Amino acid sequence: MVAHNARLALLNRYGTLVALLVIIAGFSAASPGVFPSLANFLAISQQMALLAIIAVGATFVMIITEFDLAISAVASFAGILVVTLLHQAVPLPLALGLTLLAAAGVGTASGFLVAWFRVPSFIATLAISTIVSGLTFWISGGATLFGHLPASFLALSRGAPGGLPALSLWMAGLGLVAAWAAAQTEWGRRLYAIGGNREAAALAGVAVARDSLSAFIASALFAAICGILLAARLGSAHPTAGDGFLLEAYAAIFLGTTAFKEGEPNIFGTLLGAAIIAVLANGLTILNVPSYMQDILTGAIIIISVLLRALRQR
Amino acid sequence: MQLATRHLAARYGDHWALRDASLTVMPGRVHALVGENGAGKSTLIKCLAGLLRPARGQILIDDTPATIAGPRAAEARGLRFIHQELGQVPYFDVVENAYLGRRYPRKGLWIDRKAMDETVRQAAALIAPDLALGTPVSRLSAGERQLGKIVRAFMGQAKVLVMDEPTAALGTRETGRLFEVIARLTAAGVAVIFISHRLEDVLAIADDITVLREGESRGSFAANQLDRARLIALMSGRQSAAAAPPRPARPGAPVTLAINEVVLRPGASVSLTVRRSEIVGLYGLLGSGRSRLLKSLFGAPGFALKPPADIRLDGKIFRPASPAEAIRAGLALVPEERRSQGLFPDLSLVENLSIAHLASFRRWRWLAMPDRAAERAHFHAIATALALVFRRPDQPIRQLSGGNQQKLMIGRWLRRPPRLLLLDEPTRGVDIAARRDIYTEVRKLAGGGAAVLFASSDLDEIRELADRVVVMRDGAAVADFARDAFSTMDILEACYGRT
Numbered sequence: 001m002v003a004h005n006a007r008l009a010l011l012n013r014y015g016t017l018v019a020l021l022v023i024i025a026g027f028s029a030a031s032p033g034v035f036p037s038l039a040n041f042l043a044i045s046q047q048m049a050l051l052a053i054i055a056v057g058a059t060f061v062m063i064i065t066e067f068d069l070a071i072s073a074v075a076s077f078a079g080i081l082v083v084t085l086l087h088q089a090v091p092l093p094l095a096l097g098l099t100l101l102a103a104a105g106v107g108t109a110s111g112f113l114v115a116w117f118r119v120p121s122f123i124a125t126l127a128i129s130t131i132v133s134g135l136t137f138w139i140s141g142g143a144t145l146f147g148h149l150p151a152s153f154l155a156l157s158r159g160a161p162g163g164l165p166a167l168s169l170w171m172a173g174l175g176l177v178a179a180w181a182a183a184q185t186e187w188g189r190r191l192y193a194i195g196g197n198r199e200a201a202a203l204a205g206v207a208v209a210r211d212s213l214s215a216f217i218a219s220a221l222f223a224a225i226c227g228i229l230l231a232a233r234l235g236s237a238h239p240t241a242g243d244g245f246l247l248e249a250y251a252a253i254f255l256g257t258t259a260f261k262e263g264e265p266n267i268f269g270t271l272l273g274a275a276i277i278a279v280l281a282n283g284l285t286i287l288n289v290p291s292y293m294q295d296i297l298t299g300a301i302i303i304i305s306v307l308l309r310a311l312r313q314r
Numbered sequence: 315m316q317l318a319t320r321h322l323a324a325r326y327g328d329h330w331a332l333r334d335a336s337l338t339v340m341p342g343r344v345h346a347l348v349g350e351n352g353a354g355k356s357t358l359i360k361c362l363a364g365l366l367r368p369a370r371g372q373i374l375i376d377d378t379p380a381t382i383a384g385p386r387a388a389e390a391r392g393l394r395f396i397h398q399e400l401g402q403v404p405y406f407d408v409v410e411n412a413y414l415g416r417r418y419p420r421k422g423l424w425i426d427r428k429a430m431d432e433t434v435r436q437a438a439a440l441i442a443p444d445l446a447l448g449t450p451v452s453r454l455s456a457g458e459r460q461l462g463k464i465v466r467a468f469m470g471q472a473k474v475l476v477m478d479e480p481t482a483a484l485g486t487r488e489t490g491r492l493f494e495v496i497a498r499l500t501a502a503g504v505a506v507i508f509i510s511h512r513l514e515d516v517l518a519i520a521d522d523i524t525v526l527r528e529g530e531s532r533g534s535f536a537a538n539q540l541d542r543a544r545l546i547a548l549m550s551g552r553q554s555a556a557a558a559p560p561r562p563a564r565p566g567a568p569v570t571l572a573i574n575e576v577v578l579r580p581g582a583s584v585s586l587t588v589r590r591s592e593i594v595g596l597y598g599l600l601g602s603g604r605s606r607l608l609k610s611l612f613g614a615p616g617f618a619l620k621p622p623a624d625i626r627l628d629g630k631i632f633r634p635a636s637p638a639e640a641i642r643a644g645l646a647l648v649p650e651e652r653r654s655q656g657l658f659p660d661l662s663l664v665e666n667l668s669i670a671h672l673a674s675f676r677r678w679r680w681l682a683m684p685d686r687a688a689e690r691a692h693f694h695a696i697a698t699a700l701a702l703v704f705r706r707p708d709q710p711i712r713q714l715s716g717g718n719q720q721k722l723m724i725g726r727w728l729r730r731p732p733r734l735l736l737l738d739e740p741t742r743g744v745d746i747a748a749r750r751d752i753y754t755e756v757r758k759l760a761g762g763g764a765a766v767l768f769a770s771s772d773l774d775e776i777r778e779l780a781d782r783v784v785v786m787r788d789g790a791a792v793a794d795f796a797r798d799a800f801s802t803m804d805i806l807e808a809c810y811g812r813t
Contacts, residue, residue, distance in 0.1 A: 186672045186682040193669050196658035202615050203649055203656070204670040204726065205641040264660060 016259035016269070016305065020276050027283035034286050042165055048278030049167035050226050050233075054242075055249035055256075055270045056178045057222020060215040062253050062265035063182065065195045066114055066121035068216060070129035071223040071249060074103050075242025077136045078227030082153075083145045083237040092152050100224055106132055107220025111213035136239045146236030157233035170229060171271075174222065179267035181218075191215055192264070251302045252277055258305050276301070315341055315376060315392060315473040317362070317505060322371035323529075324361050331357040333529035335371070339474065339522075344496060344506045346516045346537070349526035349549055350745035355509050358526070359478055362507075363395050364388045385415070392473030396463050396480050404452035409434045411451055412466040437468040440495045442488065455601060456483045456651055464492065475499065476507040481515050482742050485599035485771050486809060493519050511743065512772060513542050525549055546746060567591055570765035571611075571734050574624040578603050578610065579789035586784050586791050588734070588765040593756065595780030596769040599809050603789040604769035605650050608736045611767075612647040613640045627734065641670060646727035650738035650769075652716070656723045659712035663704055664693045666711045666722055671729040696725040701751050717748025724755055735759055737768035741775060753779055773805065785809055 028036035054071055061068040078099050085095035106128060113124040159166045182188040190211045193201040202208045226245065231237040255276055256269025277298060284294045318338040324331060332354040339345040347355050360366040362373065364382040372379050375391065382388050388395070402411045409427075412434045419429035431447065438445050442461040451459050460483040467475060475496075481489045496506055496519060510516050516523065520537040525548040532548060540548075567589040575583040584607060588594045596604045609617040611625065613634030619625065625632050627643060634640035637647070649655035658666050668675060668689045675684040675692070693707050700721040704714060711719060720741065727735065740756065741749045756779065760766050770776055776783055783800050785793040785808035793808035 184683050186684060189665065189669065189672055189684065192661060192665070193658055196661050197654070197656075199655050200649075200658060201669070203612070203637050203647060205636075205638040206669070207636070207638055208615075 013260055015308070016255065016272055016276075019305070020272060020279065023276065023279055023283070027279070027286070031283070031286050035283055040282070040286075042168065044275075044278050044282045045168040045171070046165040047282060048274045049165075049171035050230055051245060051248050051252060051277065052171045052271055052274035053174055053229070054223050054226040054245045055252040055274055056175055056267055057219040057226075058249050059178070059253050059256070059265050059267055059270045060182065060191060060218045061121070062257075063188075063191045063195045064212050064215050066212070066215070067125060067250075068110060068219045069122065069125040069246065070106060070110055070132060071219060071226075072242040072244070072246035073129040073132040073136070074106055074220050074223035075227035075230065075245060076237075076239055077106070077132050077242075078103055078224035079231035079237035079241050080136050080140045080145065080239055082228050083149065083231050084139055086149055086153060087145065092150055095153075096228065099228060100221060103220045103224030104217050107217035108213065110220070111216030114216065115209040115212035133239070140237070140239045142239060144236055144238045146234075149232075149235055154232050154235055157229045167229060167233065170225075174225065175267065175271050178218075178222070179271075182267050187211065187214070195264070248274075248277060251298070255302060255305050258308065315505060316374075317393075317474050317507075318374040318377075319358070319361075320372045320374060322358065322361060322368050322373065324357055324366050324368045330369075330529060332361070332368075335526065335529070335531045337524040337531055337534055339505045339507055341473075341505045342500050342503045343521040344500055344508050344519050346520035346523045347507060347509045347526060348511075348513070348516055348523060348545065350747060353526040353549070353745075354529040355526055356478060357529075359395065359397070359476055359507075359509070362388065362393060362476060363397070389470075392471060394467040394470075394472040394475045396467045396475075396477045402451045402459060402462065405450045407450055408438070408445060408447045408454075408462040408465060411462055412437070412469060414466075416469075433469060434465060438465045440468060440498070441465060441491050455605070457485060457488065457601070460484060461488060468495070472499070472504055474505045474507065476509075478509045479511065479743055480508070481510060481512055485602070487599050489515065511745065512774075513545055514774060517542065517545070549746065568628070569626075570628060571767065572626040572629075573607075573611075574626070576610075576619065576623045576625060578606055582788055582790035584786070584789070584791040586794065588767050590763055590765055591760050593760050593766040593768070593779055593781045595776040595783045596767065596786060597771070597773070597776050597783055597805055597809065598769075598786035599771075602786040602809075604786050605738050606789075607786070608647060608738050608767070608769055611640070611734075612645055612736055613637050614647070644730075644733035645736065646670075646732035646734070647736040648720075648723045648727070648738065648740060650742075652719055652723060652742075657711055657719060660710050662708040663697075663711055663714070663722065664689050664707045667693050667696060667726055668729070670726050674729055692729065696722075696728055699728070700725055700755060715745075715748075717744040717752075720744050721748060721751060721755075724752060728755075728759075731759055731762055732764050735764050735766045735768075737766070739770055739772075740768055740779075741772070776805070 034040065054075055058068050058071050081102060082095050082099040085098060086092065090098070110125045110128045113119040114121045157166050161169065182191070190201070190206045193204065193206055194208055194211060198208060227242050230241055252273030253265055253270050255273030256271070257263055257265050259269040259272050260266050261269065280298055280301065281294055284297065316339065320336050322335045323333050335354060335358050337345070347358070349355050357366065361368045362382065364384040364387050373382060374380065380391070382391070403414065406414070409430050413430055419426040434447055438447060441464055445458060445461050445465065446454065451462055454462065460480070464480060480492060484492065500506060508516065508520060517537060517540070522534055523537050523540060523545070524534040525532045527549060569587050570590050571588040573584055573586050575585050577583045586594070596607070598604050606617065610619050613636045618635050619633050621633065623633055632643060634643060658669070668684065672684055673682070675688045676682065677685040677688070690707055697704065702721050703718050711722065735756070737756070741752055744752065756766060768779065781797050783795045783805060784791050785805055787809060795804060
């Protein structure tokens with residue numbers, strides 16, 4: 001009996017990881033020689049990187065059981081802002097710094113509304129998202145901004161130091177830092193406490209409002225990094241470039257809650273979720289499955305994983 | 315209606331929470347179900363409520379085997395429940411919560427709110443005539459919420475009324491009213507199943523008593539055959555423990571906490587002192603301001619006091635703006651409602667324990683990173699000291715019994731023994747064995763120099779633990795008794811204002 005329970009717990013923790021391996025095995029069998037190659041795996045890691053980064057940031061807000069719906073707007077905004085600044089001949093480090101600062105400002109605005117005034121995060125961040133989108137169009141005039149970008153900027157996303165794609169390295173580095181911050185620091189522990197029981201956290205001495213605010217700032221910063229790297233990758237910025245990330249990011253996070261920490265958002269889980277989404281897209285593309293079918297499949301897989309989790313918790 | 319169980323057994327997974335329970339509840343009688351936490355009382359109730367399917371045994375209604383498929387089936391058979399942990403919708407008022415899951419009265423296309431109000435008002439008139447029926451329950455106190463649950467159970471034609479810890483959150487006045495209502499119901503032929511840790515309540519109201527121990531019924535008795543000591547012996551399977559040794563009085567000890575005419579509510583003020591190593595009990599009726607005082611002292615959100623409130627900690631003015639500030643000053647609070655104010659249900663035992671003093675677990679002072687090994691070592695030390703029953707340090711705390719959860723709520727503050735320990739209902743819903751461990755720990759802390767101020771609506775607890783009792787009424791401290799100078803009568807008279 002005990003062994004049986006232990007096995008069940010193991011499946012709870014690692015079932016989603018097993019699912020990824022099964023999907024990989026399936027694609028490998030379906031298209032041997034093309035799918036299972038080092039080059040393709042590196043390509044996948046690059047394809048998932050931006051999604052993973054933005055989703056990792058939003059995970060911090062999910063940990064305190066709030067939503068940040070402004071992440072995609074912040075990503076678009078950051079891309080437009082950094083390219084605009086570079087076009088104004090602002091030096092790259094300053095342009096990056098100002099962009100991150102602006103994003104932190106957006107995160108502060110969301111966090112302030114939610115943490116101090118208890119505005120439901122869904123509404124607060126939706127409104128902030130709309131405002132940020134407006135600003136983005138204002139700055140860009142609605143146009144795609146391209147050309148005249150310094151090589152050092154483009155290199156942020158394009159190089160391959162040591163044969164590893166730059167984006168993959170960004171993802172790995174930021175992912176590890178985030179995972180450490182969430183799981184190993186007092187800050188992360190306090191965020192989980194707030195998510196677990198807000199009132200109890202306050203009575204245990206956690207500065208709930210301040211820590212909640214910081215989660216929104218972290219989320220905005222990761223979204224901005226995603227937007228900057230996207231602009232560097234494309235060599236251009238579009239005012240809606242980041243829009244597609246919102247739903248996929250939350251899909252990755254929810255997939256991630258089914259892994260490792262049994263029902264709670266966690267960074268490695270989110271990375272795993274992003275990997276599942278990317279592997280599916282890549283494998284299905286190799287198999288020439290049309291993109292609308294990919295959408296249907298991805299949606300179905302998310303539903304199945306969340307259902308499995310709900311059933312397990314019975 | 316007569317309700318009986320025969321050799322009933324039920325399990326969660328591979329854990330048999332109920333092994334063999336047989337009892338017969340007669341119409342018109344109050345049947346108390348007693349036993350320590352984990353004895354199977356709640357599990358038995360869940361079977362009757364249709365929330366859990368028994369694995370073996372039978373439920374008999376009027377001597378006919380019955381299957382209770384779900385809560386609606388139970389209600390249809392005339393069974394009503396006041397569950398200990400039944401949730402309420404926080405932004406619904408008492409009326410709306412009372413109608414939760416029931417058919418709403420209609421007037422054409424519209425819900426007939428007037429009829430709802432009227433029905434609930436009638437039910438409430440019996441037990442809580444001044445309960446604010448139209449206020450969202452999130453703005454009611456724990457006791458008022460409990461009254462709301464009781465009101466809900468009184469609606470409609472109940473044949474068997476099952477009450478799980480109905481008096482846990484109630485003050486003396488409400489408990490008295492509840493007992494009156496129970497007497498009226500039984501006179502009308504309703505059978506009542508009454509579950510409580512408060513043996514004084516059980517002995518006061520029950521006609522029959524069934525003792526559960528380790529999932530098995532250990533006999534049913536007529537209540538007048540039993541006294542307190544015998545009951546405890548039956549529940550625990552051992553003789554009742556000797557009374558606590560009297561603690562030496564320390565009249566000359568320095569004053570740790572001094573509250574001087576602090577106004578919690580217009581027209582009423584509180585003055586009291588707690589000395590080093592002294593344990594002071596705060597007794598009062600529901601809404602008398604005990605919890606409010608403790609929360610204010612701790613700087614809880616929404617309760618922080620502003621100048622000119624004169625509170626002194628070791629002689630210095632002390633008005634914490636937040637719990638964090640209070641904790642830094644050496645205070646600790648074990649809150650009233652463990653579930654909503656204390657626990658992080660999904661976090662591990664270790665994480666629940668170390669949250670209040672996270673920074674003390676750093677390996678390097680400059681890096682805000684808890685050292686997991688140190689945390690774990692600390693957990694094991696606390697678990698041993700408090701005789702904690704658990705499986706793994708990383709299991710979620712929701713899996714522990716109430717008593718063990720409460721031990722951890724106190725253990726949370728043992729990392730840095732507090733100067734002033736505040737406890738609000740320290741042993742509510744906690745079994746006798748765990749209660750003893752908690753008292754021992756509190757006395758140990760006091761012995762080590764902590765000043766202790768605890769609120770309780772359990773007179774047994776006050777008698778057992780307090781060196782001195784302060785009685786509160788309507789937001790004011792109205793009486794102050796030394797340990798050897800108080801009697802139950804004195805305290806109750808102070809509560810009700812017959813001074």
